[in-house]
Amino acid sequence: MWNVLVIAKREVSRFRTRFSGGSRALIVAVLVAALAVSFFVAQSGFTLSRGMYAVGVSPDGPAIDDSRFSVFVMSPEAGYSGLQAKTIDAYVNADMVIGRSDSRSQYAQGALKQYLDNRELNRIIEQYDIDRGFPLRIETHYIAVNASQQQPGGSIIDTASIADIIGPIIEPEPDFTGEPTPVPGGVPATPVETTTDPAVRAQLEAAKNGSAGRFKAEMVADNETLIPSLYQPSVPLPQVILAFVYIVPIFFISVFFTSSFMDEKTNRKLNILMSTPVSAFDIIMGKMLPYLVFSVAVIVGVTLFLGGNLLFAIAIFTPVMLFIFAIYLMVALFYRTYKDQTFFSMAAITFVTGYLVFPALFTGMSNLSYISPLTLAVEMYRNVPFGPTGLMAYALSTGPLYLVFAIALFVGVRIFNEEYLMGYGRLHQKLGDAVYLSLNKNHPYVSVGLLSLLLIPVVFVVELIILALVTNLQQIFTMLIVLLFFSALVEEIAKSAGIAALIEYGKAVTARRVLALSFVSALAFWGGEKLLLMASIGFMPASAVLDTLNGASGTAASPLMLVFLLLLPLAGHFVFSTIVCLGTLKLGTRYYIVALLAGTLVHVLYNVYNLRAMGAF
Amino acid sequence: MGTFMAIVDKEIRAVARERTILLAIVIQLIIASLSSVILFGLMSFYDPATIGQNTAVPVKVGVVGDGDSQLINYLQRSRVTTLLYDSADAAQADFVKGSVDAVIYIPPVAAGVSEMKLFLPQSDSKSTVVLMVLQTPLKKYENYLRGLNGVEVRYQDTRGRSSTTYEFLYSFIVPMLMLFPAFIAGSIMIDTLSEEFENKTLDTLLSTPVSMNTMIGAKLAAAELIAVLQCILWSILLSFNRIYIQNVLLVLVLAAIIAAFVAAGSALIALYFKDRERSQFLYSVLLITVASLSYMFNPSPITLMTRLASGDPGVGVVNVLIYLLPLAILMIALFTGTRKLAALKA
Incomplete structure (x- = not known):
């Protein structure tokens, strides 16, 4: 253990000398610039599809404030001929959207519809009181269909009867034609406060704040009131963002770890280390330790920034971090050239990100999402209580990650000899050698089985x-x-x-x-x-x-x-x-x-x- | 020229021999696949309009209460089967059996607020689907009720197709596939240059009649060629998947300009630092910074790619050729400063 710390200390000082003198100032400057620019762009609203559609609007048409559209104010005549000449994709004539039948124009109209619907919603919110603007409220209840089914979070099953919840069924008046005449002046002058009004207000508030509801559950909770036009199922974006916010810094850190390893390999400094009485495990752990500490610091920092539960975050992302380091350790040990290393690292990033993000997209929809520990993180940020199934989910999602780390460490120790590390063989040859070195030749059956x-x-x-x-x-x-x-x-x-x-x-x-x-x-x-x-x-x-x-x-x-x-x-x-x-x-x-x-x-x-x-x- | 081609040849062979380029292509394929799985699988799930267009998810809803409600009309138009029940108990019996997917209680329509009750199965995925399918008819009914309250909602008749997939495809997938080769070109430049420095093979190389600029030029040409080949490959593969890039030549030219820019920039970085560790790090960070900075231009290189590929009538040759200017400046800086930069100690 002591040896690990000694090597870790050496690694820290090596890292520091690497970034000293003029290069440190330059790198710090670039980092600060990167953060500042990214922050600025994020603040000013970032859209990938900026200016994607060319849209003409009549002088009495709506103001279109959406960066996806390049807007040109033009008369209806110009608009129609523009549509025909395909210089614009759609035309808004006052309250009407006009387009062509080709797919580009159809998509442009679809995008316009989405934007204009939203605009109308905002107008309704501003102009009308909530009883007139949001007349439809739907109370949702979850009812057990058969006893074997269980709610993902393990919550209590609602076994209440539908009849009890509905109460007395109000039948329409016998002479009612089914088509009531619209009330020109709206509802009675004195709106009555209904039981669902607070829910509407709360959702309006959430819609106004926008980002505040980012980590909110996408499913409607039990007994929650659903308002159709305010119901926005969140796209799986939070999962992806969450994954990147945590993982990208860890990737950067682990790149330094591999670079350091490779550097010492090329400069034959590892040989010197290997000739001392320190074990292979000491060297690997010692070199990894500082970067592991940095990564944990990043996890803590990100969690504090996002306002998450520190203990959970560490429990969830530590195995992820170990998994990433396991892959990078393998990269460092197997690599032969720099290009190798670059591409293996890129492959590792995509694999890991895919593995984490893909199942987590199904958070709250399928228990299969628990394959990825990111699901637990998403739930943590959505304040889903950590139930008894939570422990099982934790074991299931993080178990393989811990295991991969342990295997990587074991294989790393077994192949840690000069001949192997310095050898330049074909890739499959190196992999085969690694497998061979990992096996215990005295117990081939146990080894192969394991x-x-x-x-x-x-x-x-x-x-x-x-x-x-x-x-x-x-x-x-x-x-x-x-x-x-x-x-x-x-x-x-x-x-x-x-x-x-x-x-x-x-x-x-x-x-x-x-x-x-x-x-x-x-x-x-x-x-x-x-x-x-x-x-x-x-x-x-x-x-x-x-x-x-x-x-x-x-x-x-x-x-x-x-x-x-x-x-x-x-x-x-x-x-x-x-x-x-x-x-x-x-x-x-x-x-x-x-x-x-x-x-x-x-x-x-x-x-x-x-x-x-x-x-x- | 002979030496130049010899180095180009050597660089390309090195990449081909290592099979690393295959790995790079697989990486891009994985990114694209994962993204499209996320998109086509899930966005259609979250985007009820797409569900209506592409898949007919059979949803049966039991209705209790007002059987003449306009909502039933809207439901049927969205291909939802409705079954009318006289009592809540009868509905519940069928619901528990699983012969209806949801039960909805519709109070008689009246001006003012209408409070409905919706009963969903407590299964993890079924109720999400039901909720998605019900969303459109419920929104229509909401607008109908608004009309009864004297609230006019405009643009309800707007047609058109849901643009989510289209936008994602052209503003994310296509630029990603066209720009990833540039990223790889930069990485290759850094690796090959810093390898020469760290293995001290540069001195040997320069002792032959090869000048520094020839060497760098050849390496750049090799990286550029690999990048352009990848872009061509992607445009062909995309067309196999019936995704067509409009203005394909201009898109390829733009991708080539960006790849050359990134490769030249990374050459500058590698020449200054002379080691891979710092070069790669700074390269990654700078790439993010420059990409963010470029967003301040309109159209930025990435959005220009999107607009060209999706066939926006508003962009053309001029928008692409403008980017030759920064490339030329960077190239001049690189080729006039190589010796000085290489001599600097970072």
């Missing part, structure tokens, strides 16, 4: 990214096949990586041993997968997607059937892994990719068969 088990979170993350990628494909069928292929490929790599490394180094030469190793690997992967499934089923009743993906349908007729349904995937995993590993043994590791593709192909066929049986094709 590797398969521990790679499950990684496989999970990669599959999620693949899912997002395949949505680009237009055809559902191609999409499904591509998804199945790449998911199978990733799983087969995860299961066979350790065994292939053992074969490469002559630690597994007999078919029998490879067979046994394949079984262990398949067993561990299958076990982990089912464990994850079980944990998530208990937690996510709606995770039908997971069921489908895993091919285990829960409606088994008999216990025997259940055993069969459980063991079939195990047998499958074993067969696929055997194809890959035995193939690698026979053909040699040079042809690992061939064996891998063969195993993947069988895996895909098996999945397609399963899905067919379930009627997916």
Whole structure:
């Protein structure tokens, strides 16, 4: 522990000398300028689609104060000819919007409608009292549909009867024609205060402040009054913003960490460190510690700035931070050239951001969103109480992140030798070596099994990214096949990586041993997968997607059937892994990719068969 | 010229050999996919107008109370199935069974305030969908009630398509895909230059008949070429997805100018600092700053990209060529100052 601190201290002083003299002044100046400019632009209202539409307005038309529109005041004649000549996209003649039928003009009219509707709303707010301006109030109640369903936050189910809530049903008068005549002067001169008036006022206030309701729940809460024109479901923007506000500074800091690592690698200073009695763990942790401390400081700072709960924020973002550092540690250890490092870092940023943001977008809509810890942060900022399911959600969302950090640290320590760090091999070679070095050669079975088990979170993350990628494909069928292929490929790599490394180094030469190793690997992967499934089923009743993906349908007729349904995937995993590993043994590791593709192909066929049986094709 | 091409060739080969460029392309693909998933999946979810246009989500609503209400008319027009119930208990029975997705109590219409009650299932996603689908008819009914109260709402007849996707596509996805290559070009410049400094290979290179400016020019050309190729690739891939960039040539020229600007700027940074750590950091920060600063121009490079790509009649060749001026200034500064800058100790 002492050694870690000594190295950390050295790292801090190294960092300080890096940014001393003239360069410090320059960098500080640029940073200040960056902050000032960003602040200024953010203050003056930032729109990406500024001036996107060219809109003509008649002299008696509305003033259009929206930066998306380039507005030209012109007479109706000029407007019509402009529309025809396509020099403008839409024309507002007094109270009427006119356009062409081509898509650009249609979108321009849609955008105008959105703007003008809002403008009308503001006019109504200003000109009329709330009873006339907002005559429709809808009280929302959530009723349990069946007993097994539970509210995301674990709140109490409203079991009240609809009849009780409605009270006496008021029927329309028998002679009522259904079309009341409009009251020219409006409602009676003395408006009566209704029970829903305070709700309208509160929502008007919130609409006026705009940003104040940014972290407000997007769903209407129980017993809340809904006013249609004031009901604005928040777009998933807060999640994205929240992710960036926390993660971007951590990325910047971790870039310094990798740069420092690489610098010392190139200048061979690491060699000197390695020749001293300090352990690899000491060196890695020592070099990482200062940057970890900076990052925690950033988390604290951002939370204080946003007014969040400090304890929760630290609990939520510390694993995220560790996850990012884990990836960057791997980058620093594997890298061969600077370009490598740059691109790996960029890839890491996109992966991590996608992994965090994508599930969190479903916050409050699906419990699947708890895959990402960002969901918890979003809920924290929305003041959703941290219920008993919260702990489970925390474990589920942050568990894989802690695990990835632990794996990275472990692998880092194992491969921390001069030969490996200085070597310049092909990337797959370096990865294979890393896997080989991480395995305990005295206990190959335990090592291979553990590797398969521990790679499950990684496989999970990669599959999620693949899912997002395949949505680009237009055809559902191609999409499904591509998804199945790449998911199978990733799983087969995860299961066979350790065994292939053992074969490469002559630690597994007999078919029998490879067979046994394949079984262990398949067993561990299958076990982990089912464990994850079980944990998530208990937690996510709606995770039908997971069921489908895993091919285990829960409606088994008999216990025997259940055993069969459980063991079939195990047998499958074993067969696929055997194809890959035995193939690698026979053909040699040079042809690992061939064996891998063969195993993947069988895996895909098996999945397609399963899905067919379930009627997916 | 021979040496120049040799260096260009070497740089491109280095990038191709490392396969890093593939990684870069995958990154852009991921960003674009994630963004479009977010958009097409969720915005349509949040944007009821899009739901009405694209998907017919079958929603059944049980109605208790005024069966002649105008709201029922609006609901049906939004393709919501309505079922009339005599009593709340009957409605609840069907609701619990799941044969209706929501129950709504409509009091008889009267001037003044109308207080309805809406019952939604306590499931995490179903009620969100129902609420989204109900939003448009409820807003129409609200305007109808306003009319009864003597409040006239204008522009109700405005037609047109929901522009959210369109705006997002052309103001985010397209500029992102066209500008990310520029970002990569800058990164490549910093990496390749600082590598020469840190590995002390620059002296060796300069001892041959290669001048400093040839070397930098060649590296710039290589980075620029890679960037332009990526932009062309994106415009082709986008058209496969039936997203068409208007004024495609002008868009590519603009992207090329920006890539050259960023690459030249990053060359200046790398020449001054001579190490990757500080150069990359300053480059990232400066890039954000310059991008923010450019927003103060109208049209800014990014919005110009948006407007060109979406076919705005108001922008054209002149708007693009203006940006050659700052590029020329930066290039002159770079090529007249290389030796001095390289000699400076940062």
